[in-house]
Amino acid sequence: MLDFKIDQKKCTRCELCVNDCPVGIIRMGDDFPHIPEEKESACIGCQHCMAICPTAAVSILGKVPEDSQPVEGHLPDPDQLETLIKGRRSVRRYRDENLDPQLLQRLLDVAWHAPTGVNARQVRLTVIDDREVMQAIREETMEALGEVVDRDALPNNRLMFAAFVAAWRDKGVDILFRGAPHLLITSTPKKCPAPKEDGLIALSYFELFAQSLGVGTVWDGLAMWAYTELVPHLQSRLGIPEDHEIGYMMAFGPPAVTYPRTVQHSPALIARLQK
Structure with a gap:
């Protein structure tokens, strides 16, 4: 049940919710908006109707507008946001300490608000939130990669992993995870409309919010290659369901x-279509 409700004392019958519904199922009745019962199954749960209502008259899915955060007057300054985006850096040096659990939970909660294809909202955020657990994962992964190297089983396009294993064995240098105390993996059911894209978008949101709070991040393509190509059996160790596709790792x-x-990048590569 959608539990679509209109507070008739607040509703001005402006029809904004009717016109903004992405799937066009809200109808204007004799007096107030409603969703016909036969149309309810088409709802994608985006809550646009509740978000757009200027008088907070719409409730849906058991959600009430009073529990939502106001947007007007609470958005970041554009210049500051520009600096955040331009100043984002891949961090490859970390302190050997855990993040505050409340801070980490806040990061995950915000990343969960990232958009998904058809509002499927099935991205799984698998997080290693303790540096001791991360150390165990690090050791297991490097041991498994070492076995691949010792069997001379690295594919030609991944021969650099032999150097990563040697650095770990000889000097205890962690190139794969850069010594980070935490790892975040996004995965999504393969049956979702956009499984890989959903995970990438979630990590993009996570990264920007993390760096705004002074938390370092790095897109871990090396770990991605390791777990998806070289030691895929360790995905179960990470708790990734068999029916999921990994989006990416950070x-x-x-x-x-x-x-x-x-930094100062060269001008953007922009192509404009002509009439």
């Missing part, structure tokens, strides 16, 4: 380095 934690300024 190492993160308290950074051991700061970057006082942005």
